[in-house]
Amino acid sequence: MSREPLDEKLSRVTFVRAPEPHISLDEAVCRRCSLDRVCLTTCPAGNFKRDERSGQVSVSTESCMECGSCRIVCALGAVRWKLPKGGFGVCYLRG
Numbered sequence: 001m002s003r004e005p006l007d008e009k010l011s012r013v014t015f016v017r018a019p020e021p022h023i024s025l026d027e028a029v030c031r032r033c034s035l036d037r038v039c040l041t042t043c044p045a046g047n048f049k050r051d052e053r054s055g056q057v058s059v060s061t062e063s064c065m066e067c068g069s070c071r072i073v074c075a076l077g078a079v080r081w082k083l084p085k086g087g088f089g090v091c092y093l094r095g
């Protein structure tokens with residue numbers, strides 16, 4: 001049995017945008033990050049970015065898959081993360 005490539009699976013994920021972002025960062029903690037900004041390489045959706053000029057890390061939540069990985073890897077507690085209200089967020093068409 002062949003396994004479907006991850007890119008193809010991800011291409012079928014749909015999102016309903018919540019009015020308020022469900023993830024926010026403690027910018028002061030991120031500025032002093034001692035974790036080599038592991039969030040940048042952990043998020044499977046590539047939602048974490050680092051501004052080249054200021055060095056500040058930010059997160060966008062529009063394509064968040066609600067995996068919770070960013071919250072787990074940030075041992076400094078800079079990621080405030082909560083599930084979007086019902087009716088919003090990620091929708092997996094095939095589980």
Ligand code: SF4
Nearest residue numbers: 030033038039074078
């Ligand atoms: S979210 Fe955590 S790991 Fe990412 S830059 Fe901020 S402090 Fe560092």
Ligand code: SF4
Nearest residue numbers: 043064065067068070
């Ligand atoms: S919950 Fe997962 S997909 Fe969403 S921003 Fe965090 S690591 Fe990325």
